[in-house]
Amino acid sequence: MKLLAPLRYLSIRHDEKRRYDLWYPLAGATVLTLIYALLEVPFSLLGKSGLVPQVNGLLQVLIGFYIAALAAISTFSSATIDEKMAGTPPVIKEMYRGNLINVPLARRRFLCFLFGYLALVSFVVFACGVLASLFTKPAVDFITGIPVNYALPTLKVIFLFCYSFVLFNLTTTTLLGLYYLSVRIHQPND
Template sequence: MFDKLLKPLCYIKIYHPEKRWFDYYLPLILSIIICAVLYYLPVPVVFVGKDSLISVVNGILQILSGFYIASMAAVATFNKAGMDDPMSGQPPTLYGKPLTRRNFLTYLFGYLAFMSIFMYFAGGFVQLAGKSILQIAAEFHELTKYIFVAVYMVFICNILTTTALGMHFLIDRVHRGGSKFVD
């Protein structure tokens, strides 16, 4: 049962050396930069509540989750030669097997849909429990707040960088012609 519920997370298990940049390194770098900017702003940014960071991000996640589901459906039914062939160059692999472009993009957009819905509900919970969270956080050092914001931003930046990867494939790679034999 859990295997079926968590199937979109198989995207994380896909191996390709360049993919690590989109999944881990870039989101981490971006979240550190964002948190540093937020920390040093002269007027503090509100993280929880009305017109807060989480409310703005949740507004965007509402839109993106539908886009990801529509993209996944489009990729699954996209009728173009080469979509079901193994990807050229060093193809990404899942459990040691090379993926087709259709497989890869379906996993990618399934993961993005799952993560955007998950982060939407996580943000919603934080919004609803904001006063309690702020009371608990007040007992800890001020830096603790930024650690939680950094973790949140790593997930959000992961969604953004993975979205950029998906857009690259939809804009460029899907429509690029491969080499063909000429008789």
Template sequence: MLKATTKKLLKPLYYLRIKHEQKLFIDIYMPLMVAALFSFLLSRTPVEIAFLGKSGLVQLVNGLLQILIGFFVASLAAVATFQRQGMDEVMRGKAPTLYGKDVTRRQYLCYMFGYLAFMSIAVYFGSGVLELTMTIWKEIFGNNFTQVKLIAVFIYFALVSNIIFTTLLALHFLTDRIVRDNDVEPNEEPAP
């Protein structure tokens, strides 16, 4: 029963199981590159950048996440009930797949918005817990805290970058692919 319940609660993460070559670049490679760049710059800057605290980066991002969570849930509800022709058809071009089966537009967008809402909630609460327990982490890691902080910053930037890039892909679908005819433009392989 616990396994079945956990599987249901983590269902939005099935978005990561959808396969498409462009999706891998958007979901993994780009966020890791951005996280590596920001972590490198953060480690080399002579100025102390506030990561946590009243005017820290986490607070700014969490303010945005509070808004985005509602947007993602509303978008999920809208896509799930949207009555446009073609929503339940397999995506044209090189269609994304889930467990070897082609995915429809509605399935893809529902998984995407569910994933975005789930990740936004997880990052929001995860960073809040991290901020509340920071003194404990400083005591546990002592002299190694700076290295651990850099790893935490890398992970945080990777997760936030993943949300940003996936949101941009979702905006592409909402502004272009859903309202355009279902034909693939010449020389264009549609994004997943």
């Protein structure tokens, strides 16, 4: 589906990439969720100064940055940007003449996948934050009607873990993209 094409970034394979996409975000989300669960008075998630509204304020800026970075990378003129990446380049599987093959990525293509992914995910997280803020009161009213008294705190912990996993994924991927834009893109492959 064309609307979800930026998610193809997740299908890129490289030895180091799994750390940025999965392990670092998983560690960050686990630590933050444990801190939240252990606090006597946990921080607000959806209130006026809660985590979600604060993150949505930042995402309003970042979405534009990601789209601008994608546009700049797509049109950037440089001899080295269209070279295959140094060392063991990341690869993506693509159909070629009816066969699925591994295609080594050039810097431009990798960065376009990366910033397209960041733009899409940040837009989705922003939309989820808006929806969570809009439907908090009706959801809480519904949940408090459930006879199990621990349902709301449990749902908050689950929400925080999932939400913070995506946030930490955005953070590590953004830092990876900034490294490539500020340092690695200007270095020769030798």
